[in-house]
Amino acid sequence: MKKNKLLIASALSVSLLGAVAIPSAIFADSDVTDSANIPTTATQDAGTTTTSDHVITPQSVxxxxxxxxxxxxxxxxxxxxxxxxxxxxxxxxxxxxxxxxxxxxxxxxxxxxxxxxxxxxxxxxxxxxxxxxxxxxxxxxxxxxxxxxxxxxxxxxxxxxxxxxxxxxx
Structure with a gap:
């Protein structure tokens, strides 16, 4: 009887682990880093404008x-x-x-x-x-x-x- 309880508890643990691990694997980000995934910070004086670097210039209006x-x-x-x-x-x-x-x-x-x-x-x-x-x-x-x-x-x-x-x- 103890073996059955242990077997059921083990099977339940594996099922729960799978229920958590599979969605985590599906939605996880790639560990591979390339230049597109590296966050960058752009700073610019609010009084200057640019045309090609896609920086949003804040204005105090x-x-x-x-x-x-x-x-x-x-x-x-x-x-x-x-x-x-x-x-x-x-x-x-x-x-x-x-x-x-x-x-x-x-x-x-x-x-x-x-x-x-x-x-x-x-x-x-x-x-x-x-x-x-x-x-x-x-x-x-x-x-x-x-x-x-x-x-x-x-x-x-x-x-x-x-x-x-x-x-x-x-």
Missing amino acids: GNSFNFTVGGSATAPGSFEVPKGFGHVKLRIRNYANAPVDFTVQHNDSGKVYVDGQTVRKNSETVWRSTDAGISDGLRSGRYTIQFRGGTNKVNVEIWGVAGSLPSDAK
Whole structure:
């Protein structure tokens, strides 16, 4: 009787071992190492870009926005620049059949960063803080962007981004 119990226990142990070993062998990674299986770490300055090494370049973008302004000859919009993200890019599309002028002003200080820049009719313009010679970036806070169409109604769409590096506004 003891031999039967021992035989049954041994058979059960072998079965359980097989139930664990076979799936482990199926899902195990190869022990053979080649250059494709060796993990590598790539480091790169966030301000540089590459074209062939498939490195993802992180960008610190604090705020992006998109809105439409229009309906009258003078129309305001607003956006915010978070602290530390003063490098700004604005892309403005004028859908009207007449040119519009725009002004960008910091609400708290009253400082005007853009004064009367024109967007031609049915066209688009891009304004970058870096191109305007503002190397340290815009002040943080709320901004008003004012559009004027003269005697014509304004109809514009604004896309913008505020980043931590000058390259974020490119």
